Amino acid sequence: MESLLAGCIGFLTACGVFLLLRGRTFPVVVGLTMLAYAVNLFLFSSGRLTLQGAAVLGTTETYADPLPQALVLTAIVIGFAMTAYLVILAIRARADLGNDHVDGKLPENESSRKESR
Amino acid sequence: MSHLIIAPILLPIFTALLIMLPPIHYSPMRRRWVSMISTVILLILTVCLLWQTQAEGISFYALGAWQPPFGIILVADIFSVSMVCLTSVLALGAICYGSAGEDERGSFFHPLFQFQLMGINGAFLTGDLFNLFVFFEVLLIASYGLLVHAGGKNKTKAAVHYVVLNLAGSAVFLFSLGILYGTLGTLNIADMAVQVAQLPAENLMLVKSGGLLLLIVFALKAAILPLQFWLPATYSAASPPVAALFAVMTKIGIYALLRVYTTIFGEQAGPLAGMASDWLWPFGLATIMLGAIGVLASQDFRKLVANLVIISVGTLVTLVALQNSAATSAVLFYTVHSTLVCGALFLLADLIGAQRGKAGDRLVPGRRMAQPALLGTMFVAAAVAVAGLPPLSGFVGKLMILQAASSPLQQVLLWSVVLVSSLMVLIGLSRAGSILFWRVSGNEAGPERVLPLQAFALGWLLLAAPLMVVFAGPLTELSFAAAEQMRDIQGSIAIILGDAAPVGEQP
Numbered sequence: 001m002e003s004l005l006a007g008c009i010g011f012l013t014a015c016g017v018f019l020l021l022r023g024r025t026f027p028v029v030v031g032l033t034m035l036a037y038a039v040n041l042f043l044f045s046s047g048r049l050t051l052q053g054a055a056v057l058g059t060t061e062t063y064a065d066p067l068p069q070a071l072v073l074t075a076i077v078i079g080f081a082m083t084a085y086l087v088i089l090a091i092r093a094r095a096d097l098g099n100d101h102v103d104g105k106l107p108e109n110e111s112s113r114k115e116s117r
Numbered sequence: 118m119s120h121l122i123i124a125p126i127l128l129p130i131f132t133a134l135l136i137m138l139p140p141i142h143y144s145p146m147r148r149r150w151v152s153m154i155s156t157v158i159l160l161i162l163t164v165c166l167l168w169q170t171q172a173e174g175i176s177f178y179a180l181g182a183w184q185p186p187f188g189i190i191l192v193a194d195i196f197s198v199s200m201v202c203l204t205s206v207l208a209l210g211a212i213c214y215g216s217a218g219e220d221e222r223g224s225f226f227h228p229l230f231q232f233q234l235m236g237i238n239g240a241f242l243t244g245d246l247f248n249l250f251v252f253f254e255v256l257l258i259a260s261y262g263l264l265v266h267a268g269g270k271n272k273t274k275a276a277v278h279y280v281v282l283n284l285a286g287s288a289v290f291l292f293s294l295g296i297l298y299g300t301l302g303t304l305n306i307a308d309m310a311v312q313v314a315q316l317p318a319e320n321l322m323l324v325k326s327g328g329l330l331l332l333i334v335f336a337l338k339a340a341i342l343p344l345q346f347w348l349p350a351t352y353s354a355a356s357p358p359v360a361a362l363f364a365v366m367t368k369i370g371i372y373a374l375l376r377v378y379t380t381i382f383g384e385q386a387g388p389l390a391g392m393a394s395d396w397l398w399p400f401g402l403a404t405i406m407l408g409a410i411g412v413l414a415s416q417d418f419r420k421l422v423a424n425l426v427i428i429s430v431g432t433l434v435t436l437v438a439l440q441n442s443a444a445t446s447a448v449l450f451y452t453v454h455s456t457l458v459c460g461a462l463f464l465l466a467d468l469i470g471a472q473r474g475k476a477g478d479r480l481v482p483g484r485r486m487a488q489p490a491l492l493g494t495m496f497v498a499a500a501v502a503v504a505g506l507p508p509l510s511g512f513v514g515k516l517m518i519l520q521a522a523s524s525p526l527q528q529v530l531l532w533s534v535v536l537v538s539s540l541m542v543l544i545g546l547s548r549a550g551s552i553l554f555w556r557v558s559g560n561e562a563g564p565e566r567v568l569p570l571q572a573f574a575l576g577w578l579l580l581a582a583p584l585m586v587v588f589a590g591p592l593t594e595l596s597f598a599a600a601e602q603m604r605d606i607q608g609s610i611a612i613i614l615g616d617a618a619p620v621g622e623q624p
Contacts, residue, residue: 020285025277032284039291046299068298071247075291078254082287085261086280089273092265096273102281104274 005045012038023107025090025100029083036079043072121169122178122193124162125201125238128155133231149216152227156212159234160205167198171595175602175612177244185244185613186308192244192613195599196449200241200372203453204365207460207578208234214464214574215358222267222356229266233259233362240369244613246297246304249373250290253338257283260366263359264351275347275354282347286337289330296327306380307613310606314385325389328382332393335377339370340430341397342404348427349411353419357467360419361460361578367426368452371433375448375603378437383606397438402534404431409538412545418469418478421549422462425503428538429455435531436521444521445600450593451514454585458502458511461578465495468575469553471565480552484560488567493554495575500546502582505539510585515539517593 012034019031047065055066090100097104132155141147170176170193178191212230220226236256243249264276298304300320301312316324333344340348348367352360378393386392408431411424433452436444466478469492476483486492498509505511515535522531585592602609 016288020281028281032281032288035285035288039288039295043291043295043298046295048299067304068295071294071298074247074251078251078287082254082258082280082284085258086284089261089265089276089280093273093277096268096270102277104270104277 001049001051005041005049009038009041009045012041023101023103025093025102028102029086029090032086033083036075036083040072040075040079043075044068119169119176120178121162121166122176122191122242123180125159125166125205125242126191126235128159128162129231129235129238133228133235136228136231137225145221148227149220152212152231153209153216155231156205156209156234160202160209163198163202163205166193167195167202170195170198171598175609177613186303186305189248190244190305190613191239191242192306192609193242194602194609195595196375196445196603197241197372199449199453199595199599200368201238203368203456204234204237204241206581207365207456208362210457210460210464210574210578211358211361213570213577214361217568217570217574219267219356219358223265225262226266229259229262230358230362232256233263235259237365237369241372244306246294246306246309246377250287250294253290253369254287256366256369257287260359260363263362264355266359267356269354271354272356275351278347279351282337286334289337290334293327293330293334296323296330300324300327305613306376307610309381310383310385311610311614313381313389314387316387316389321388325392328377328389328392329396331377332374332396335370335374336400337370339367339374339434340404340427341434342400342407342431345404345407345427345430349420349423352423352426352463353417357464360463364426364456364460364463367430368433368456371430371437371448371452374434375437375445379440379445379603380606380609383440383604385606391440394438394440397434401431401433401435401438402530404428404434405534405538407431409541409545412542413548415480415545415549417480418466418549418553419463421480421545422459422466425462425542426455426459428542429459432518432535435534436518439521439523439527441521441523442597442600442604443517443523445603446593446596447514447517447521449596449599450517450585453592454502454510454514454581457578457581458499461495461575462499462503464571464575464578465492465499468492468567468571469496472563473553474560474563478553480549482552482556482558485557485562486554487562487565489554491567491572493550495579496550496554498579498582500550502579504543504546506543508586509582510589511582513586513589513593517596 016031016035019027047068050062050064053062053064054060055064094100099106136148136151141151175194180189233256236252239252261280265272300323301309337344382389382392384390405428408424408427412421415421433448436448470478472486473483502509502511505515522528
């Protein structure tokens, strides 16, 4: 279970970082979302992985650490709000700057290709 | 338990909510007055808190009366409360300036401003790393809103970069918190210091990697060399009162660096003690030089001021790396000085730009200013202060910085870099001043005048420069007391954790 979770987190992080380094705003937003998923899984696992353990004392024999669950909840809410804001900002940038490149202007080769079309 | 500690967080949030209620929201004048009066009250409260902390030592506020290290706590020591005081002084200047008309160029200026104050105050006062993250996010989301205030192409472009960078930074922050919680079993800063001191050897590398990931996050917030490229574009694009408030945001990164690497990974941390210094020292010095080159190369006055912010960040980071009490006290004094003067310079850049018509604040010959004497005096005062010349506050700050280096090698490096960068700042500012004020084309001055409220805001921030020299004695004593208190880790652990210190031996 540990290696599966670790692999999942690693794969999500790698995809997230790759997409984050793209030039258009949409892949960047998706990349940040993936990074946020990876972070949430990682935070969750920081309380150690337990099977069938409730976070309340006395209900099960082994119990899960409740604090990471609270941290993940906070991180999810914040990450969700930030992503929503970024989506709106990206749409605004598309309208204000006339393209969806993160630098606000298309690189030379791409803009010339667009003109020749 | 005094409730005064939580007041700097509660007051701004309730003010923000109050401003958004219909009777106040629909009247610009009421919005302004509520916002300004609330900030004055905030200033009074924080001064009371500082006075109380100075008299009674470190105190903490346990939310819900949960005993630390289990609950969330706020900690008031002289250093953190001084930073909160600094924030409220700066905020009062920025809000007064904004209320002169800038706030009506977009919506929700005052509520966002108050939310940002809440985040900044919370980040300074919290005694818990996860809450530091939460307050960082509060101040960031407010700053995202404020950055695009009044709109425009430049602002949107700068905001996209700023938001993406900070979201990536938040992800790294959470990774490092996960590692640190997984190995230390706590996120309370005082308790983490206890746990790091008795860390089993097999967890050493994990904690070290977690601690260094935190370094990346704080370096991004503070804008240290490889991670500083966002700062000039963002700060020069933001509207003036917002840029003035942003002058304190990099200092939050510095404060977090100081707190984490003095308390958690401080002298008691055994093999992990001082692990950040090797990184902070060279990058801090390089940041100073890069900022100085930026000052010389700037094409407009706001970019120049943004590069001055980078120099102050580099200086402070170098001091954090020194890890002695003289350096820590210099951090406090220099932070107060550089934040207020840089904030004033951002406001001044806007006033100069407004009176120069089309030329704006670009460093090209422009039309005559309507009030060259007023603006020129303010410019000279701010320039003398920020370049560190006598008789203003920058000189005292620079003296404390130069005295902080102890070994000969440190002295050679720190003295040469700081003094050469001061010279470059002086050259850059003289060039900017002579172009802005003297190289005028023959056109008549425009109708723009400095409004009384704007002049008050600028004077309020600039007044700090002479006052910090007049009261240099008590202020340096205060900063030495703050440094001693911050470096007395065992003392603060004893107060915060009390007899419960050995709780949770192993994670």
